[in-house]
Amino acid sequence: MTEDNSIAARLVQVRRRIDDAALRAGRPPDSVALLPVSKTFGESAIREAVAAGVRRFGENKAQEIRSKYEPLADCGIDWVMIGHLQTNKAKDVARMASEIQSLDRMELAIALDKRLQQEGRSIDALVQVKTSTEPSKYGLPPDELPDFLRRLVRETPTLRVRGLMTLAINAPDQDAVRACFRNLRQLHDRMKDEAIEGIEMNRLSMGMSGDFEIAIEEGSTEVRIGTAIFGGRIYGDEYYWPEGKSGA
Numbered sequence: 001m002t003e004d005n006s007i008a009a010r011l012v013q014v015r016r017r018i019d020d021a022a023l024r025a026g027r028p029p030d031s032v033a034l035l036p037v038s039k040t041f042g043e044s045a046i047r048e049a050v051a052a053g054v055r056r057f058g059e060n061k062a063q064e065i066r067s068k069y070e071p072l073a074d075c076g077i078d079w080v081m082i083g084h085l086q087t088n089k090a091k092d093v094a095r096m097a098s099e100i101q102s103l104d105r106m107e108l109a110i111a112l113d114k115r116l117q118q119e120g121r122s123i124d125a126l127v128q129v130k131t132s133t134e135p136s137k138y139g140l141p142p143d144e145l146p147d148f149l150r151r152l153v154r155e156t157p158t159l160r161v162r163g164l165m166t167l168a169i170n171a172p173d174q175d176a177v178r179a180c181f182r183n184l185r186q187l188h189d190r191m192k193d194e195a196i197e198g199i200e201m202n203r204l205s206m207g208m209s210g211d212f213e214i215a216i217e218e219g220s221t222e223v224r225i226g227t228a229i230f231g232g233r234i235y236g237d238e239y240y241w242p243e244g245k246s247g248a
């Protein structure tokens with residue numbers, strides 16, 4: 001028998017690995033959601049995933065959500081913004097995304113809220129926190145989180161805060177990766193204890209193709225998986241969407 005390498009088959013395989021990791025950690029498998037990340041993949045790959053039952057997709061560029069939104073409008077997709085968002089692209093996300101997981105600064109929250117008010121919409125938001133020391137990773141410094149959450153409640157009513165998101169350090173050292181996830185989990189628990197009015201702290205988006213099993217052991221409620229479902233991305237994202245050349 002030949003190996004079934006279809007997107008549908010890989011979705012099943014990934015889901016099984018998620019379930020196994022949850023069970024190993026003593027957690028119910030349905031406590032961990034799967035967010036397939038379709039960045040750099042086109043309409044046909046996404047339609048294959050839709051046919052296999054996926055309705056939520058993660059993307060890391062506003063321009064890419066915009067270019068996929070119309071052609072795939074018949075699929076009823078919820079687009080989830082998971083990448084660094086420039087303030088001047090807030091409009092696209094306010095119009096087309098159902099959620100942002102990369103909310104990492106007040107300036108962006110205010111720009112999104114203004115556009116969302118204009119659209120008459122509100123969206124779910126996870127705050128992206130920096131849990132590694134790598135200089136390239138975006139995210140709010142952990143010590144700024146309590147004040148940030150209080151300001152969001154007061155100033156940006158169209159953003160419904162639901163939890164936290166992080167990217168772990170990109171390193172072979174599994175203990176260092178685990179420490180990032182554990183930091184986010186502990187921060188989440190502390191914020192939950194503070195019980196800030198207007199803030200729900202129920203979701204922890206952490207874990208990607210290379211590290212999601214560790215993330216689940218550390219309490220992830222949502223893993224963002226691209227490569228293990230859609231295959232390798234041949235070029236870096238910057239190859240297709242160089243900053244500043246997007247024609248926005």
Ligand SMILES: *Cc1c(COP(=O)(O)O)cnc(C)c1O
Binds near residue numbers: 167225228
């Ligand atoms: C690309 C991306 C992922 C998925 O990465 P894979 O390694 O392909 O699973 C997850 N989160 C963010 C923020 C991403 O940009």
